[in-house]
Amino acid sequence: MTPDAEFSYELLVCRYAELAWHPSDGLGDDLRPSIVARQLGTKERRWDTLVIEVDPAAFAARRRFGDRTMDSDLLHVVRHAPAEWAWYRDALPHPGYPWRYVRQAVHRTAGRDLIEKRRDGNRIRIRRKRPYPDWVERIVAIENKPDLDRSAADRLADQLAHDVETGLADEAWLATETTGERVEPALLRELPVEAGILATDFSGGVDADAADVAWHPSGLAPAEGERRDPETETLRLEIAERAYGKGWRSYHETMRPDCRHFELRREGRALVPYCAAKEKVPTSRECSGSCPSFSPEPPQWRTKGWPIEGGPGKGFKRVLARRRARERDRAESVE
Numbered sequence: 001m002t003p004d005a006e007f008s009y010e011l012l013v014c015r016y017a018e019l020a021w022h023p024s025d026g027l028g029d030d031l032r033p034s035i036v037a038r039q040l041g042t043k044e045r046r047w048d049t050l051v052i053e054v055d056p057a058a059f060a061a062r063r064r065f066g067d068r069t070m071d072s073d074l075l076h077v078v079r080h081a082p083a084e085w086a087w088y089r090d091a092l093p094h095p096g097y098p099w100r101y102v103r104q105a106v107h108r109t110a111g112r113d114l115i116e117k118r119r120d121g122n123r124i125r126i127r128r129k130r131p132y133p134d135w136v137e138r139i140v141a142i143e144n145k146p147d148l149d150r151s152a153a154d155r156l157a158d159q160l161a162h163d164v165e166t167g168l169a170d171e172a173w174l175a176t177e178t179t180g181e182r183v184e185p186a187l188l189r190e191l192p193v194e195a196g197i198l199a200t201d202f203s204g205g206v207d208a209d210a211a212d213v214a215w216h217p218s219g220l221a222p223a224e225g226e227r228r229d230p231e232t233e234t235l236r237l238e239i240a241e242r243a244y245g246k247g248w249r250s251y252h253e254t255m256r257p258d259c260r261h262f263e264l265r266r267e268g269r270a271l272v273p274y275c276a277a278k279e280k281v282p283t284s285r286e287c288s289g290s291c292p293s294f295s296p297e298p299p300q301w302r303t304k305g306w307p308i309e310g311g312p313g314k315g316f317k318r319v320l321a322r323r324r325a326r327e328r329d330r331a332e333s334v335e
């Protein structure tokens with residue numbers, strides 16, 4: 001597959017994960033409550049697809065803080081904000097950088113209505129609105145390689161070895177397209193045994209049974225009785241927060257759904273972007289203001305001539321936002 005096809009493959013893997021998580025549990029077993037995001041990670045390592053398994057009640061409590069990501073500065077304030085009014089310097093642990101930056105974060109946090117703030121003389125006091133919940137159960141990283149060849153397997157082996165070493169994720173997978181064929185055993189031998197292999201067949205679109213487990217992963221989480229160090233825990237939470245805010249349907253933010261050639265097409269139970277001019281799934285880089293075929297949707301599409309208020313561009317965004325909200329509702333309601 002070409003790099004373009006890797007983008008569309010990634011979207012299909014994301015949708016599959018939503019429909020079938022966890023693949024080792026078997027079809028028909030209850031879904032694990034989870035949310036899915038793409039292209040996230042740390043400075044050293046960016047993952048293609050991330051599945052954040054959540055505790056439903058705690059996730060519902062997280063949602064009460066709103067739909068947006070909390071960055072590391074906001075998290076520092078929200079996680080440690082006290083139940084009773086207190087000077088922020090008494091209440092929060094020293095962040096390891098100057099307090100004036102924390103003060104800015106306190107203002108930002110209160111500005112987003114995540115905590116309460118009041119001035120007492122020249123001191124800023126804070127109080128939490130509600131406790132920040134412990135909503136992240138497990139973080140699972142998936143690398144997507146529709147065409148697994150020797151060089152891809154070598155690169156992946158290094159990346160997955162890094163995942164095993166850092167312990168940021170609880171589990172790592174490789175997803176590869178097989179269209180009914182077996183994954184070549186010689187290539188599998190290159191990969192760390194801890195990583196699971198998901199053999200997908202999306203030729204008929206995405207559904208919950210569009211993949212098989214070719215190799216079961218072993219957990220990367222610390223053994224019973226061991227704990228991750230607090231920095232790793234914080235980093236994991238920051239990643240989970242970004243996954244929560246971003247999801248995997250935010251590609252429209254960097255694409256041009258307001259172009260008359262932009263469409264959302266169905267691939268089984270997935271909706272993926274499609275360019276009618278190029279007759280393929282465009283990448284974010286292609287589908288931008290510099291695209292030579294870009295053509296703005298005619299103004300009349302945005303008014304009376306189009307059944308969706310605001311024209312198809314705005315309509316696509318609303319469809320994707322609604323789907324994201326639906327998936328969040330589902331993660332929260334799983335018993």
Ligand code: SF4
Binds near residue numbers: 263277291293294
């Ligand atoms: S023509 Fe260009 S901008 Fe328009 S949908 Fe296709 S790739 Fe995107």
